Amino acid sequence: MDLQETTADRAFRDEVRAFIAANLPKDLKEKSEAGYRMHVADGQRWHKILANHGWGAPGWPKEIGGCGWEHGRQYIWEEEMALAGCPPLSPFAVKMVGPVIAAFGTPEQKARFLPSAANGEHLWCQGYSEPNAGSDLATLRTMAVQHGSSYVVNGVKIWNSYGHQADWMFALVRTSTDGKSQEGITVLLIDMKTKGISHRPIITIDGSHILNEVRFDNVEVPLDNRIGEENKGWTYAKFLLGNERALIAQISQSTKLVRQIKKVGLQELTDGSPLIDESDFRAKLATIEVELEALRVTNQRVLFEAKTGSAGNGGAILKSKGTFISQALSELLLEAVGYYGSPWQMEALEQGWNQPPVGPGYAKNAMPLYCRQRANTIEGGTEEIQKNVIAKQVLGL
Ligand SMILES: Cc1cc2nc3c(=O)[nH]c(=O)nc-3n(C[C@H](O)[C@H](O)[C@H](O)COP(=O)(O)OP(=O)(O)OC[C@H]3O[C@@H](n4cnc5c(N)ncnc54)[C@H](O)[C@@H]3O)c2cc1C
Known part of the structure; x- marks a missing residue:
């Protein structure tokens, strides 16, 4: 397994960036940059655009309407979408039930359910x-x-x-x-x-x-x-859970958060010095960044080894570490934006509220994000359950 991006990977990254720049609708881009809440319909609209380009279901084999990309390409695709602020795609069809239908469904079920899952039409x-x-x-x-x-x-x-x-x-x-x-x-x-x-x-x-x-x-x-x-059904349910846990690790989203926090940290405080100059802030950010880099490598290893279409028990490792990192980043963002982050108003997250928008988008979102990320250690199986899976199934204790 090669962890370095190859020349072909870099060319692919450029291709994804160019596609997003040319095709992400202007209103969605502005909505994302202003920090407004993205709704399910926004994700479906973007999913359709991707699907029209043949990029609706990157991890699926070509025979069933996917891109047939190996994990490295899927990762680049996801990371570029997160960094560009594209609306998040619903994971339930493409990442969760789709692979189950592909692996265990009848030919009729594949023909009936997979096309509308791949293009985001059905939620x-x-x-x-x-x-x-x-x-x-x-x-x-x-x-x-x-x-x-x-x-x-x-x-x-x-x-x-x-x-x-x-x-x-x-x-x-x-x-x-x-x-x-x-x-x-x-x-x-x-x-x-x-x-x-x-x-x-x-x-x-x-x-x-x-x-x-x-x-x-x-x-x-x-x-x-x-x-x-x-x-x-228990066999199929566990196949799906491995993938669910891997996706809750949210590595691309955490990469984006690190960039946002650095951006906030570079802004000047009232005494004229940027927050990034404070050693305590810098140390916290650096510690999480190192953890994130380690997780990125682990993610590649787990997905590389997942030949069956499911991340399996490796999903528990990714979820456990990934949720720790995303929660720590949401705390750091809140700390960095200070009083701009709290309290928040729900209405202020809806596009069109009090136009033009006040303040940077990431400040408006810091508190809701902080609250939302608390659920990370529960959804898809609690942290204690992930630790049990790692102890028994991965380490054999
Ligand atoms: C935001 C969010 C979205 C969700 N979305 C969905 C969804 O779409 N579909 C769906 O089906 N579910 C969904 N869930 C449910 C989620 O999967 C469950 O909440 C989770 O599996 C925990 O189950 P529980 O809430 O019943 O807690 P419990 O199982 O009652 O656990 C309570 C506490 O006891 C601990 N505990 C339990 N058993 C053990 C053990 N053996 N060893 C050590 N500690 C233990 C747990 O870790 C936890 O801290 C979602 C949850 C959240 C928070």
Whole structure:
């Protein structure tokens, strides 16, 4: 594995930069630079532009509509998009359910679901957690009982991101109570418009409505929407979790944050000296930057070794380190912008509020970002669970 960027890599980086410069719509660029909140629709719009260029699903093989890029190229692509302030793409379709359908779905399911996942047309959400099944996910109790050519689903999912906007959910359901709890789980693809699905919003500490409690009351799901074999869903669920954890590491976003913090640090304080001149600030930033560089290398190694299409248990290492770094950076940004960062007004994050925008975008976003990043150590499996996975599965303790 070569960690250095080759001449071809650098040429590719230039190509990505040029594409973004020519194709990122001006209003989205301005919105990003002014620090306004990016919405799901912004991400979908950008995803469509990328897909029209053939860049909708970089990690997928070409045969199923992807770019077939190896991990190094995917990383460059992601980093350039983050640094340029492109709207974030929803990861649920391309990075989570897409690879599962590609690996375990039928030819019909691939033809039906992958094209709209690759171009961002359909928004997906994840139905794993339940009120009594989070860390101990295998104890989930949402039941799916076969009735004719459908399953009838009853139960509750919680902490479901974007369920109120999603077209589809990939859900873990219980189809058997015999044997070990892991052995009775099945993966279903559920159309969110199906009769019997309702949701209740959960507002998070940063004031956003992203999370939901989703109820299923006698929801009919065609048998054709089952991924792989009945009761074998735990295998597919773990395949997906490895990739989910790897993406929560947010290396590209952290790289962007480092740049922003340096920019703030170069500005003059009231006494005329820039913050970067303060040794305490410099030491904190340098420590995190070194950690980030180490994570970048680990990321390349994990993805290089992930021949199966899933980051597997390596995802736990990336998530654990990545969340520590992104939380530390959000704290440092808040410290650097000082009183400009707090308190914040939700309305000020919406485009068009109090135009022209006041202050740099990153200051406006510092407090919401700080609050949002607290969830990093919980979502996708808590920090304690990642440590358990690393101890048992990676280190064999
Ligand atoms: C912002 C956000 C978005 C999310 N989005 C989704 C989503 O889209 N879809 C979805 O399905 N879920 C989602 N989740 C849910 C997330 O996966 C769960 O919150 C997480 O797995 C923890 O489960 P829990 O909340 O039930 O906590 P619990 O499992 O009840 O854990 C409580 C505490 O006990 C600790 N603990 C539990 N078991 C052990 C153990 N064996 N060893 C040591 N410590 C332990 C945990 O680390 C934690 O600190 C999201 C969560 C957040 C915060």
